Amino acid sequence: MFSLGEYIILLDEKDRKYLVKLENRKFSTDLGILDLGEIVGKEPGVRVRTHLNKEFIALRPSRVDFLEKIRRAPQIILTKDAAQIVGMTGIGPGSIVVDCGTGSGALAIFLGSLVKPDGHVYSYENREEFVNLARRNVEIAGLSEIVTVKLKDVITDGIDERGVDLVTIDMGGPELVVPKAEEALKVGGYIAIFSPCIEPVQKVYEALRSNGFREMKTVECLVRNIEVRPGATRPSTRVIGHTGYITVARKV
CATH class of the missing domain: 3.10.330.20 (Vcp-like ATPase; Chain A, domain 2)
Incomplete structure (x- = not known):
């Protein structure tokens, strides 16, 4: 109740x-x-x-409800993209995840709801106002024991954790975070980078190659709803179109 x-x-x-x-x-x-x-x-x-x-x-709120309805300052990653990252990297209960670029905490909350009860998400953000907002959103989602939000610049100061299953990056200069992610990941672990435009993807690929990553793949996730009515079922004229490119690679 x-x-x-x-x-x-x-x-x-x-x-x-x-x-x-x-x-x-x-x-x-x-x-x-x-x-x-x-x-x-x-x-x-x-x-x-x-x-x-x-x-x-x-x-009771689902993980999707929290992703859609939390208080936000920067633009948050949408459900379609968060789910695509999960599907391409296979994280689940017990996984250890590092999230670079917390923003409002939406992705950290979504991932935290998947890795509990034994996993953990460590989320990094270099802007104090976003750290405070994200911590509040994590508390609202009931995940304070699963998601840790850190005030730290991963580009200059690196990642504290080692042997993690997944590193996600949603921030400016993602190619500069790739070497830090390589140090944090376990062998066989994944890196997932969300980029709103294609130019950073090209730089990310260069960084991934130079740091020994394999199985590199970039996708764009588009969603088209179907309007279902008696005798008049058809695709919606509205498409949830481009939000960004998701690049996934594996440490070997």
């Missing part, structure tokens, strides 16, 4: 989602006002109504 102080997802009649903290207060939307206190002690899936008689469903 839901407890006071935990975070939940409220799903409205239009399938819009709200990440809210359960407190004894009112929650206002364009569909009316909800009394959050009425949800405390109820089970996930409970249906509640606003003063305008509009229905909301209360759910």
Whole structure:
């Protein structure tokens, strides 16, 4: 059952989602006002109504919910790209991951939810305001014991951990981080670099080759939804298009 102080997802009649903290207060939307206190002690899936008689469903947040709904300052990596990284590197429970370029902490949270209970994510960020924001988001996601956010510049100061399974890079100058990642990775471990444009990818490939990485591959993940209606099913005219290029390689 839901407890006071935990975070939940409220799903409205239009399938819009709200990440809210359960407190004894009112929650206002364009569909009316909800009394959050009425949800405390109820089970996930409970249906509640606003003063305008509009229905909301209360759910426990998934890792995708946190990725989509956390507070953000820089642009965050989208679910399609985060899932692609996981699929190409095979991390899971017990994996040790280093995340370079924390930002709002979205990728660190997504990865942390996959490596628990015995794995860990060490996330590096050189801007203090983003470190504070990311730590707050990690706390909201309930992953403070799994995700550690460090205020440190990996380009100048390197990576503390050794023998890790995966190093992800989502920051400027990714080619400069490749040698640091090579030192941190175990043999057989993976590096995954997210680049918004193609020019850094070319520099990354040079760095990967000079540092002995193999199995290099770069992909772009595009998603097209299908609109399903009786007698009128067709691809959506909207495509979740280019967000960046994902380069993955392996230390041998």
